[in-house]
Amino acid sequence: MKTLIEPFRIKSVEPLRLTTRDEREALIRAADYNVFLLRARDVIIDLLTDSGTGAMSAAQWAGIMRGDESYAGSDSFYRFEESVRDIFGFRNVIPTHQGRAAERILFSTLCGPGDVVPNNTHFDTTRANIEHTGAEALDLPCPESSDLAAQGPFKGNIDLEALEATIRERGAEHVPLVVVTITNNSGGGQPVSMANLRGASEICHEHGIPLYIDACRFAENAYFIRKREEGYAHRSYLEIAREMFSLADGCTMSAKKDGLANIGGFLATNDDELAREERDLLILTEGFPTYGGLAGRDLEAIAIGLREVLEPDYLEYRIGSTGYLGRHIAEAGVPIVQPPGGHAIYIDAAAFCPHIAPLEFPGIALTVALYRAAGIRSVEIGSVMFGHRDPDTGEPQPARQELVRLAIPRRVYTQSHIDYVVEAILDVWERREELPGYRITDAPEVLRHFSARFAPLA
Numbered sequence: 166m167k168t169l170i171e172p173f174r175i176k177s178v179e180p181l182r183l184t185t186r187d188e189r190e191a192l193i194r195a196a197d198y199n200v201f202l203l204r205a206r207d208v209i210i211d212l213l214t215d216s217g218t219g220a221m222s223a224a225q226w227a228g229i230m231r232g233d234e235s236y237a238g239s240d241s242f243y244r245f246e247e248s249v250r251d252i253f254g255f256r257n258v259i260p261t262h263q264g265r266a267a268e269r270i271l272f273s274t275l276c277g278p279g280d281v282v283p284n285n286t287h288f289d290t291t292r293a294n295i296e297h298t299g300a301e302a303l304d305l306p307c308p309e310s311s312d313l314a315a316q317g318p319f320k321g322n323i324d325l326e327a328l329e330a331t332i333r334e335r336g337a338e339h340v341p342l343v344v345v346t347i348t349n350n351s352g353g354g355q356p357v358s359m360a361n362l363r364g365a366s367e368i369c370h371e372h373g374i375p376l377y378i379d380a381c382r383f384a385e386n387a388y389f390i391r392k393r394e395e396g397y398a399h400r401s402y403l404e405i406a407r408e409m410f411s412l413a414d415g416c417t418m419s420a421k422k423d424g425l426a427n428i429g430g431f432l433a434t435n436d437d438e439l440a441r442e443e444r445d446l447l448i449l450t451e452g453f454p455t456y457g458g459l460a461g462r463d464l465e466a467i468a469i470g471l472r473e474v475l476e477p478d479y480l481e482y483r484i485g486s487t488g489y490l491g492r493h494i495a496e497a498g499v500p501i502v503q504p505p506g507g508h509a510i511y512i513d514a515a516a517f518c519p520h521i522a523p524l525e526f527p528g529i530a531l532t533v534a535l536y537r538a539a540g541i542r543s544v545e546i547g548s549v550m551f552g553h554r555d556p557d558t559g560e561p562q563p564a565r566q567e568l569v570r571l572a573i574p575r576r577v578y579t580q581s582h583i584d585y586v587v588e589a590i591l592d593v594w595e596r597r598e599e600l601p602g603y604r605i606t607d608a609p610e611v612l613r614h615f616s617a618r619f620a621p622l623a
Contacts, residue, residue, distance in 0.1 A: 169485045172478040173371050173576060176223065181209055184540050193536050197618035198603060200532050200542045210586055211538030212571040215508045216381075216430055217263075217421035222473055225425065225466045228609065231461030237453050241461035248468040252403065252475075253380070253410045255433035257440035258455030259447055259466065264381060264419025265290040265431035267510035269297075270446050271335040271377070274439065275341040276300040283331055284344040285323035285381075286310075286351040289550055291344070293612055300341075303331065304565075307361075310352050313502045313566065318393040319347055319358040321349030321386075329368050333405075336373040346379040347409070351546060353568065354382075354506020356389035359397070359408065366412040368472065375414035375436070379421040383409065385507030388484050400524030402475040415439075422508070425470030425575060429463045483507070486583060487573055495589045497593050508572055514547060515567035518600055523548050523563035525602025529619055531569045531593070534600050539589035543571050549605075550614040563603070 182247030184192070184207060196202035205211065207487055211218065221229075233239035242260065249258045261267045266292055278283060278299030287295070287302045295302040307322040309315060323345055332340055345365055347357045362378075369376040387405040391397045397405060410416060415434035420426045434440050444454045451458040473479060484507050501514035518527040528545030535541045542551075547567035571586065593600075601621045608617035 167582065169482065169489060171342060171486075171576070172482050173222075182206055183209060186537065189537050189540055193533055197606065198529065198533050198621065199617055199619060200536055200544070201615050202618075203536070203542065207540075208536075208542045209551030210582055211542045212509075212573060212586070213542045213544050215422060215572040215574050216419060217426070218577065219421075219425055219427070220428065220577050221425065221466060221470070222576075225469045226472070228469045229462040230466035232460060232465045234461045235369055236456065238455050239461045239464070241464040242455040245464040245468040248471045249431060249433060252406055252471055253416060253433055254297060254407055255410070255415060255435050257431040257437065257443075259434075259443055259454060260459055261432060261447070261451055262380075262458030263421060263428060264417055264430040265294065266451055266458065267419075268294040269418040269432050270443050270450075271342075271415075271432055272298050272300070273446060274442050277341075280339050280341050281331065281335050282342060282344060283323070283328055283340065284319060285349050285357065286348055287344070288346065288350045288379075289612060289614070291346070304351075305331065306349070306352055310349075310355065311565075313353070313511075313516075314500065316579050317355075318504075319356055319361060319389070321347070321352050321355035321357045322361040322582045323357070323365055325361065325368060326366045328365060330414050332368070332372050332374065337374055340372070340374050342375045342377050342414075343369050344377045346381075346414075348382045348389070348507050350381070350508075351551070353511040354509045354570075355502070356386045356393070356507065359390050359405070360394070360398055362409055362412050369414075376412065378410060378413045378416040379560050380410070380416045382419040383418070384416045384506055385484065387475070387557045388480045388507065402477065402480065406475065420467040420470065423471075423474045424467045425474050426463065426466040429467045431457075431467075462518065483575065486580070489580070490571065490573070490583050490586060494590050494594075497591050497594065499590060502568065510571045510573075511546070512571070513567070514545070514569045517569075517594070517597055520598060521600065521602040523567055524552070524561055525604070525622060526619070527567050527600075527602070528569045529603045530600040533603075533621075534593045534596075535569075535589060538593050539585065541571075541586060541589055543569050545614065549617060578600050 214509040276298040280300035292302040420429040500513040514527040521527040528547040547564040551564035603619040
């Protein structure tokens with residue numbers, strides 16, 4: 166059939182408050198034009214993030230009711246540990262309250278001043294946690310990723326030649342680990358091939374460097390491998406996931422994405438001595454190793470969600486619904502990162518608003534316009550999130566790309582909601598020349614996109 170249907174029935178509903186354009190104009194002005202500062206009740210369609218915003222299944226809610234809240238050694242932890250070990254294969258499983266906590270523990274343990282951590286592309290909190298240790302977070306995206314409009318099956322790959330060169334130039338002793346993010350969030354939600362992971366693994370192990378996978382969207386990456394990489398068409402998603410992680414020495418994961426849970430994450434490794442150090446830090450800052458900052462009911466939800474996310478019907482619907490949004494706006498001329506990714510559509514804000522200079526923040530202009538037009542909340546991934554200062558002159562420098570991400574929560578919105586988003590984007594597209602640039606009026610030095618305040622340029 167041509168119509169893509171959701172592979173679930175709706176059992177409980179949450180009302181949406183349908184604001185007017187005049188109301189939204191006042192609300193976005195009061196939020197100083199930063200959509201992070203809006204109240205959720207004032208947003209109609211919330212595409213700010215797919216992290217922790219999904220709907221849980223009946224099985225997950227049932228699991229929550231049997232959550233064992235014992236401080237130490239709860240049954241819920243052991244069910245969680247069993248699921249993680251079965252899929253990811255690592256001996257040591259360390260629960261955390263979310264992915265950035267796993268990153269903080271990992272990088273605090275391994276990194277220090279003078280180190281460099283290569284990645285296909287670091288996302289915001291990953292970069293911040295590395296830089297907080299004094300190390301350098303180095304992006305090594307594959308060359309084909311620079312052409313946003315080009316079709317390519319695995320534009321999320323890490324540049325293997327650049328990785329080899331970086332290790333040789335900086336010295337393996339200054340590369341405490343290499344990270345590959347699947348799928349590549351900052352790079353447009355693009356997948357990483359098994360061949361690329363294998364190449365990265367071989368380079369790392371040749372130099373005695375551990376390879377870690379940022380596994381937030383591992384199931385979506387497995388989907389693309391099965392559909393696009395030769396030799397995987399008849400492999401199950403579970404088999405593909407197991408092969409991906411067999412190439413790595415450990416992983417971090419925010420279970421708020423492909424764990425289908427509203428909170429939680431974990432750090433996993435095969436290095437027993439490292440795991441001992443990490444558990445010591447976990448106890449200091451998160452909690453006992455069998456709960457790690459989570460309630461037993463959260464551990465139950467993750468244990469179930471990690472298995473549900475690999476179900477074929479779910480993945481066909483998930484990737485198909487994202488592609489539906491991307492195709493409909495691209496066919497009307499809206500410039501997006503091609504091909505559509507797994508969890509989000511990324512609009513090329515620089516091409517959408519060519520009259521707005523990078524340091525006048527075309528991504529902010531587009532996020533504000535989408536909220537004004539239809540109450541849609543999206544997020545800028547450009548020179549506000551990833552801009553930096555020249556180390557010699559101190560002058561602000563733009564990001565490599567100016568994107569706006571429309572991240573789709575899992576199992577939350579129906580096709581009619583997505584059709585509404587399409588209509589809104591096309592409405593703004595028709596009026597794109599009217600959009601003003603913006604300036605920052607106040608912002609912190611680190612992770613400024615969360616709390617920066619803006620004003621429109623005349």
